[in-house]
Amino acid sequence: MSLLNSSLQAEWVARVKHISWEESLDVDIEEINDDHKKLVDLFNLLSQAVENGDSVDYVDAVLEELITCTIWHFRHEERLMLRYRYDGMELHKAEHTDLIEGVRAMQQMLREENRLPTSEDFEYLAVWLTRHIVGQDMRLGFYLAEVME
Ligand SMILES: [Fe+2]
């Protein structure tokens, strides 16, 4: 490994993000918490894959799994919003769309330019995910806890 690569690796390790599941991410609805735990696991798996120097194909597979699960999870929340007539759906859905566009851009860079997600990409993802959970998802969770049977 060259000196340049070593210093990049050191920077990467210093800035890498690992999300730990905490009470502060609890949105009060078990089925949503379960989805979020899965997304956190996949985020950590992706970050671990890049840190380990796994192949582009493997990183791509994990990223695809994360994107697929995220889309499925968003549809799950949006179904609950419709079912229980949640009035904040438009803004909430807009945030979902924003994240999918962000991760799709990462996937495109990986597939077309073999560019692995950077520490900035992981920070973006980690901040986005946790901010969305403690913001929009928490509001939705408290609402659902009131109205779900
Ligand atoms: Fe959400």
Ligand SMILES: [Fe+2]
């Ligand atoms: Fe969510």
